[in-house]
Amino acid sequence: MAGHDVVESDVLERVLGAAMRTGGEFAEVFIEDKRSTSAGLDDGRIEQVTSGRDRGAGIRVVKGETTGFAHTADLSEAGLRSAAEAAAAAASQGTGGANTVTLTRQPEHRVSPIERYADEVSKTEKVSLLQRIDEAARASGAAVVQVSAGYADSRKHIMIANTHGLLASDEQVRQHVRISVVANGDAGMQTGFQSAGHTFGFEMFDHIDVEELARDAARQALVKLGARPAPSGTMPVVIKRGSGGVLFHEACGHGLEADLIAKGGSVYRGKQGELVASPLVTLVDDGTMSGEWGAIGIDDEGHPSQYNVLIEDGVLSDYMWDYLRARKEGRKQSGNGRRQSYMHLPMVRMTNTYVLNGSDEPDDIVRATDHGVYIAQLGGGQVNTATGDFVFGMTEAYLIENGEITEPLRESNLLGNGPQVLRDIDLLGNDFAMGNPGTCGKDGQGVPVGDGQPTLRVKALTIGGTAA
Amino acid sequence: MSDLQEIADRVVAMAQPGEHIEAFVSRDSETDIRIYEGVVEHFVAAQTEGVGIRVIRDGRTGFAYAGVLDAAAVAEVLAEARDNVQFGTPDEWAGLAEPDGVDVIEQDLWSDALAEFATDEKIAIAKELERLTLAVDPRIRVDDANYADAASESAVATTTGIRRTGRENGCYVVVSTLADDGDETQTGFGFSVGRSPADFNLAKAATEASDRATRLLGATKPATKRTTVVLDPYVTASFLGIISSTLNGESVAKGRSLFMDRLGQTVAASIVTLVDDPTNPKAYTATDLDGEGLAARRNVLIDSGVLQQFVHSSYSGRRVGAKSTGNAIRGGFKGTPGVGCLALQLLPGQRDQSALVADVDDGVLIQSVSGLHSGVNAISGDFSAGASGLSISKGQLGGPIREFTIASTLQRMLLDVVEIGNDIDWLPMRAAGVSLVIRDVTMSGS
Numbered sequence: 064m065a066g067h068d069v070v071e072s073d074v075l076e077r078v079l080g081a082a083m084r085t086g087g088e089f090a091e092v093f094i095e096d097k098r099s100t101s102a103g104l105d106d107g108r109i110e111q112v113t114s115g116r117d118r119g120a121g122i123r124v125v126k127g128e129t130t131g132f133a134h135t136a137d138l139s140e141a142g143l144r145s146a147a148e149a150a151a152a153a154a155s156q157g158t159g160g161a162n163t164v165t166l167t168r169q170p171e172h173r174v175s176p177i178e179r180y181a182d183e184v185s186k187t188e189k190v191s192l193l194q195r196i197d198e199a200a201r202a203s204g205a206a207v208v209q210v211s212a213g214y215a216d217s218r219k220h221i222m223i224a225n226t227h228g229l230l231a232s233d234e235q236v237r238q239h240v241r242i243s244v245v246a247n248g249d250a251g252m253q254t255g256f257q258s259a260g261h262t263f264g265f266e267m268f269d270h271i272d273v274e275e276l277a278r279d280a281a282r283q284a285l286v287k288l289g290a291r292p293a294p295s296g297t298m299p300v301v302i303k304r305g306s307g308g309v310l311f312h313e314a315c316g317h318g319l320e321a322d323l324i325a326k327g328g329s330v331y332r333g334k335q336g337e338l339v340a341s342p343l344v345t346l347v348d349d350g351t352m353s354g355e356w357g358a359i360g361i362d363d364e365g366h367p368s369q370y371n372v373l374i375e376d377g378v379l380s381d382y383m384w385d386y387l388r389a390r391k392e393g394r395k396q397s398g399n400g401r402r403q404s405y406m407h408l409p410m411v412r413m414t415n416t417y418v419l420n421g422s423d424e425p426d427d428i429v430r431a432t433d434h435g436v437y438i439a440q441l442g443g444g445q446v447n448t449a450t451g452d453f454v455f456g457m458t459e460a461y462l463i464e465n466g467e468i469t470e471p472l473r474e475s476n477l478l479g480n481g482p483q484v485l486r487d488i489d490l491l492g493n494d495f496a497m498g499n500p501g502t503c504g505k506d507g508q509g510v511p512v513g514d515g516q517p518t519l520r521v522k523a524l525t526i527g528g529t530a531a
Numbered sequence: 532m533s534d535l536q537e538i539a540d541r542v543v544a545m546a547q548p549g550e551h552i553e554a555f556v557s558r559d560s561e562t563d564i565r566i567y568e569g570v571v572e573h574f575v576a577a578q579t580e581g582v583g584i585r586v587i588r589d590g591r592t593g594f595a596y597a598g599v600l601d602a603a604a605v606a607e608v609l610a611e612a613r614d615n616v617q618f619g620t621p622d623e624w625a626g627l628a629e630p631d632g633v634d635v636i637e638q639d640l641w642s643d644a645l646a647e648f649a650t651d652e653k654i655a656i657a658k659e660l661e662r663l664t665l666a667v668d669p670r671i672r673v674d675d676a677n678y679a680d681a682a683s684e685s686a687v688a689t690t691t692g693i694r695r696t697g698r699e700n701g702c703y704v705v706v707s708t709l710a711d712d713g714d715e716t717q718t719g720f721g722f723s724v725g726r727s728p729a730d731f732n733l734a735k736a737a738t739e740a741s742d743r744a745t746r747l748l749g750a751t752k753p754a755t756k757r758t759t760v761v762l763d764p765y766v767t768a769s770f771l772g773i774i775s776s777t778l779n780g781e782s783v784a785k786g787r788s789l790f791m792d793r794l795g796q797t798v799a800a801s802i803v804t805l806v807d808d809p810t811n812p813k814a815y816t817a818t819d820l821d822g823e824g825l826a827a828r829r830n831v832l833i834d835s836g837v838l839q840q841f842v843h844s845s846y847s848g849r850r851v852g853a854k855s856t857g858n859a860i861r862g863g864f865k866g867t868p869g870v871g872c873l874a875l876q877l878l879p880g881q882r883d884q885s886a887l888v889a890d891v892d893d894g895v896l897i898q899s900v901s902g903l904h905s906g907v908n909a910i911s912g913d914f915s916a917g918a919s920g921l922s923i924s925k926g927q928l929g930g931p932i933r934e935f936t937i938a939s940t941l942q943r944m945l946l947d948v949v950e951i952g953n954d955i956d957w958l959p960m961r962a963a964g965v966s967l968v969i970r971d972v973t974m975s976g977s
Binding site: 102105106107108109110111112113114115116117118119127128129130131132133134135136149150153154186187190208209211245247251252253254287293295296297326327328330406408442443444445447449450452453454455456473474475476478480525526527528529 | 567568570571572573574575576577578579580581592593594595596597598599604607608611612614615618619620622672674675709716717718755784785786787789865866867901902904905906908910911912913915916917933934935936937938939940973974975976977
């Protein structure tokens with residue numbers, strides 16, 4: 064499968080011609096062929112190994128402000144033509160002229176070298192990772208009562224051809240492992256979670272110690288057995304390196320997506336060149352970050368991934384762009400046109416979003432905080448991009464008292480406002496790290512993303528606990 | 532006989548001695564139309580199909596799927612599933628569902644009117660929704676107005692003698708709004724669902740979308756305190772969705788339900804009766820079959836505050852020495868069935884929301900919550916959610932408030948239920964909405 068085209072370029076040229084028959088201004092064929100393997104362990108057993116095959120094409124036709132889209136799992140010329148005609152009809156009720164397209168192949172743009180493809184690794188080796196995880200987590204303490212773990216790999220070929228003559232392809236490889244631990248104590252059960260994911264091959268597990276990851280998930284559950292209720296009210300919050308990048312993803316990243324900007328659904332509309340954050344903050348979206356979970360060679364519109372500076376020293380420098388939004392503004396796209404699969408339309412999406420290092424020592428940041436909360440792991444979150452209001456789960460957090468990290472806290476949400484948080488960052492560490500792999504959801508589509516940041520302090524956030 | 536059933540039958544017929552096979556085959560089609568400023572922004576017409584095959588041998592399970600249905604692909608999926616069997620750990624409870632004699636209560640899940648509905652009429656409905664929404668209030672902008680419909684047919688067959696086909700379709704409209712006042716912007720949404728477009732109430736969707744956004748303009752951040760909350764029906768439905776995961780038989784079997792040792796005990800206020808009833812045709816998720824092809828049925832989970840039973844698939848039931856309650860849930864051909872509630876509802880009380888509010892001396896009407904997936908841990912029971920709504924003082928609704936959280940634990944919230952409204956709302960979720968009063972919740976703000 065590797066290296067060869069799923070569909071020949073002369074077929075694509077004819078299909079694109081058919082797609083333009085109703086007078087479209089732009090047409091595109093996106094082809095995907097993906098094989099995946101996953102394995103789940105729960106309750107001490109390998110419950111199931113799953114093999115999956117997803118293959119198909121999505122065709123869009125743009126005419127004026129309208130996009131018509133159809134997809135098919137039939138990759139024969141007849142199947143593709145029929146989808147092209149459906150997309151063309153969807154984009155327009157009228158008729159236009161014929162259109163001929165000549166495709167020019169783009170050079171490959173690989174950002175993550177692969178040493179060992181997972182489909183060349185035995186399933187035995189894959190499930191043994193899970194067994195090692197189970198043993199390591201259970202050996203962490205007698206209070207560990209349940210462990211579940213999942214392994215997943217995928218190898219995806221994508222091919223994009225459009226009526227501008229672009230013909231681009233990429234191979235996207237991912238490996239992921241996740242661990243959930245339940246511990247039981249006098250005050251009930253607590254949970255711990257860890258995960259790792261990269262766009263490398265199976266060699267990822269030469270560098271990541273899954274047993275260490277399992278022990279960390281167990282440690283988190285065990286520590287929380289003695290946790291007290293989280294406080295309520297507004298206070299300073301210190302966020303450990305690599306655990307809060309998701310906050311920037313949610314709290315401002317989404318608001319910098321050009322499709323939201325265009326419709327006025329973002330608090331950052333019209334703010335280019337303005338100071339929108341503490342001057343300490345430089346925020347980047349970087350699809351080229353080799354091996355990271357959100358790294359891509361090309362985006363799902365065939366544009367090479369890029370390193371894009373969104374906020375520089377607190378000043379908003381640029382938004383993120385896909386083809387349609389860039390076309391409208393007469394500018395270049397930024398490699399942020401992504402989609403979940405061939406069944407979905409592309410839209411503006413992040414890749415790896417992170418805050419660059421500052422100059423403070425992480426220990427000094429805690430010492431400078433008299434009373435507050437230290438977050439060692441943030442869970443999922445949600446943002447309203449129009450208002451900037453967000454919430455996040457704190458899955459591992461501690462009190463800070465008199466400049467020291469003290470007692471663990473039970474889980475709660477953390478609430479704030481994106482633009483306000485960016486201004487309220489008053490200390491920024493020099494210890495940058497990327498965080499856990501994430502899946503970003505937008506408009507019903509999930510895509511893999513990464514995030515990261517150094518240890519930092521936000522002057523005031525609302526902690527949604529129950530304690531006074 | 533449908534071509535899907537033929538494929539499923541053919542796979543099952545290939546079972547070798549000592550091997551159990553389940554084949555699930557489905558075909559789905561959807562239309563998705565988005566209108567922005569009176570113009571079609573996108574029009575998606577799509578069809579997907581696929582097969583998922585589960586093979587069990589000597590207590591070991593293997594699974595594979597493919598999003599194509601040609602004979603070669605189906606054969607490859609079966610071979611992959613068989614290959615995957617050897618890597619599973621033997622599990623004495625592993626197995627497929629077996630026919631249990633429970634009669635299927637037929638549901639009317641298919642509308643010919645929707646299947647034949649013309650494309651330009653679908654576009655016209657979405658445009659009309661945008662127009663109606665803009666007309667409600669001058670401060671409203673429409674982010675997008677959408678019409679969508681979906682049709683699905685499926686077939687399942689097993690070597691244990693289950694053989695079922697089903698089909699259903701449905702449609703919805705949803706509109707997203709922005710309300711502006713000076714520098715401030717708030718957001719809202721409104722929707723309407725139906726078996727066919729004749730069921731839509733566009734005017735109601737438009738009004739709700741406008742109201743949800745405008746009612747929060749000028750909202751303030753409240754002070755931190757302990758208080759009584761009145762949950763809007765939509766919020767209650769989300770809350771019940773979380774409660775349902777604690778009543779999941781698989782979580783119970785694997786020791787991660789906080790109610791696992793509480794059968795027969797009081798877990799909620801005595802006015803709380805919680806029922807899972809997919810056979811009620813009013814429920815949005817009404818169905819006649821569960822994900823394993825067994826008859827869907829009515830199950831009383833909490834009766835007058837006492838925990839009666841958990842919901843089970845055939846697997847989780849076998850593990851705890853109970854039977855399947857017809858609660859297997861299948862997310863499509865790409866996975867094996869899990870366990871879950873199908874159509875939850877709290878039995879309603881006697882009074883409407885305004886009467887419930889009138890009895891609250893100091894509290895808040897919660898109109899929306901956020902971060903339920905992040906701030907609630909259904910295993911420890913910790914509950915914390917971002918919220919917005921209206922303050923309540925001496926039985927009267929006051930000004931809008933936002934940027935606060937409400938927190939308690941799931942265990943306490945069930946016991947702290949003060950009253951349930953009579954305003955059951957059959958929302959497009961796995962739980963019905965109803966107004967719900969809960970006391971002693973911590974509100975965290977400034």
